[in-house]
Amino acid sequence: MNVASPVAYLSEGLTVNKSPHPTPDLVVASQDVLLQALGLLFNIWDATYSRMAEAPYSASIGGHYRHVLEHFQCLVRGIRPGEINYDARERNLRLETEVTYATIATCDVLRAIKNYTEESLARPCKVVNSVSYGSGETAVMESNIRRELSYCVGHAIHHYAIIRLICSHLGVEVPEEFGIAPSTLKSRSSLTAD
Numbered sequence: 001m002n003v004a005s006p007v008a009y010l011s012e013g014l015t016v017n018k019s020p021h022p023t024p025d026l027v028v029a030s031q032d033v034l035l036q037a038l039g040l041l042f043n044i045w046d047a048t049y050s051r052m053a054e055a056p057y058s059a060s061i062g063g064h065y066r067h068v069l070e071h072f073q074c075l076v077r078g079i080r081p082g083e084i085n086y087d088a089r090e091r092n093l094r095l096e097t098e099v100t101y102a103t104i105a106t107c108d109v110l111r112a113i114k115n116y117t118e119e120s121l122a123r124p125c126k127v128v129n130s131v132s133y134g135s136g137e138t139a140v141m142e143s144n145i146r147r148e149l150s151y152c153v154g155h156a157i158h159h160y161a162i163i164r165l166i167c168s169h170l171g172v173e174v175p176e177e178f179g180i181a182p183s184t185l186k187s188r189s190s191l192t193a194d
Contacts, residue, residue, distance in 0.1 A: 026149055027116050029182070033156045034072070034110050036178055037065060040163070041103045044172060050097040053166045061170075062096035064163045068156045069095060069105055075148050076112040078125060084148050085128040087138060113149070121146040157181055 040061070041049070049062045070089040078084030094101045127143045160179035167174050177185055 021117055023114075024116065024118050024121055026121060026146060026153070027113055029153050030072075030113055030149055031110060033153050033160075034106055036160065036175065037068070037156075038103060038106055040167075040172075040174060040178070041065075041099050041106065044099060046097060046099050048170060048172060049099050049102070051170060053169050057162075057166050057169060059162070059166060060096065061163050061166050061172075062102065064159045064166070065102060066092065066096035068152075068159045069102065069109065071152050071155055072109045072113075073105070075145070075152055076109055078148075079120065079123070079145055082124065083126045083128065084143075087128055087130050116145070116149070121149065154181075 044061070049065075050060050052058065052060050052063075067089075070091070071086060074086050074089060075084050095105055096102075121144070123145045125143055125145055125148065127141045127148060128138055129141070130138050132139070157179060162179070164174050164179035
């Protein structure tokens with residue numbers, strides 16, 4: 001099974017920005033990351049998506065992707081009230097077991113972020129996130145939408161690296177860039193160009 005890159009989907013007519021304003025680079029990066037997921041989702045079935053890989057993975061593609069997408073969903077829900085609550089993730093079983101459901105949810109997030117501007121990215125927000133194993137208290141931090149969208153992108157790439165390993169174990173092909181940080185790709189490219 002061959003998975004196309006996100007650029008292929010864009011060139012086939014999937015338009016993610018119809019705004020007259022230039023799209024901020026961070027929004028483009030977010031779209032790229034989510035389009036990578038769509039590329040994978042378009043090429044697997046529910047049984048593969050939800051299949052628990054045995055140890056050492058003990059996880060599924062869907063479980064990791066649900067975790068990634070729910071962070072983006074928390075950000076989208078939190079932009080208007082100015083509070084992003086990562087602890088309020090739905091942990092939606094359908095999102096980790098049904099490819100079509102995950103595809104629609106991904107498109108919903110793409111639709112929501114396509115109109116983010118430099119101004120909306122600069123908006124301050126509060127972030128709720130439990131980060132401590134030892135304390136029962138939930139951390140509330142000051143942040144901004146740009147920082148949180150950047151976090152969601154980096155978080156996605158980290159989980160995509162794990163998904164890549166699970167895919168390899170299950171015999172599912174992913175694009176070369178899937179789960180690899182853009183800085184790593186640039187570094188590799190500069191090494192081969194010399």
